[in-house]
Amino acid sequence: MDRTKARGPYAKTAARRAGIIRAARDSFAEHGYEGASLRDIAKRAGITHAAVLHHFENKDELLTAVLAQRDDEEWERGFAEAGALDSPAQYLGELLRRHQETPELMRLWAELSASASRPDHPARAYFVDRNERVRSYTAGVLREREAQGRLPEGLDPDSAAALLQAVLHGLQTQWLLNQELDIVKPLHRFFDLILLPVERGRSTDTP
Incomplete structure (x- = not known):
């Protein structure tokens, strides 16, 4: 009983932060x-x-939270959807189309990721971790493709x-520079270049 009550303030704080992030995402977009x-x-x-400033120090911190939330949502959606689509290219193509629906957020992501290359930028740690996480996950998937003989000779995962x-x-x-561009x-x-087609009749269990 006491433990349930103890969780109340934390749940309320998390809900308040989530509400602020949703509002910020709409405002930025x-x-x-x-x-x-x-x-x-x-x-x-x-x-x-004042309540916003109680949870977020400034607008930079809030923007980082908005983009981090979008990133987390895309990871969750990716795990849910990637298996249902025919290929990674199809999933990522759909992801690009979703990004195009909110060009301002796409622009903010590009600007913030470039700014975060500065050693003293408050979002640097997030972007360094995020890039390494994505690169590590992608390389792991591509190692599976390599084991199937699907990476071109000379290209490592x-x-x-x-x-x-x-x-x-x-x-x-x-x-962002030319929104008429496909x-x-x-x-x-690009996927046609880095992923070879599955060989007919080849068993992936073959050593």
């Missing part, structure tokens, strides 16, 4: 980083400006994972 204000975010969340990250980031940056088709062609 509508107004961009410069146009969004903490007072607008507070109004959307139904709380005071770690290099292929780094190239895929570069392609995804680069395509989105190009689209970035899904080049992504599929």
Whole structure:
């Protein structure tokens, strides 16, 4: 009984932070980083400006939380959806299309990830960890493909994972500069280059 009561304040705090992040995401998507204000975010969340500052030190910290939440959602969705789609290229193509629905968030991600390359940037640790996590996971998946004989000769999984990250980031940056550009088709062609088709009649159990 006492333990249930003890969880109350923590649950309330987590719910309040989640509400602020949702409000900030809407504000950033509508107004961009410069146009969004903490007072607008507070109004959307139904709380005071001071209450926002109680949970987040400044707008930079809040933007990092918004993008981290989007990243977490995409990881969860990826595990749920990737197996239901025909290929990684199909899943990632759908992911790019979803990003295109909120171009301002895509732009903020690109700007923040570049700014976080500075050693003193508050979001640096998050982006370093995030990039390593994505690269490590992707390389693991590609090692499975390598075991199936599906990586071209001379291309190792770690290099292929780094190239895929570069392609995804680069395509989105190009689209931000020219929103008439088709970035899904080049992504599929890139997968054609780094993943060989499954050989007919080959058993993946063969040593």
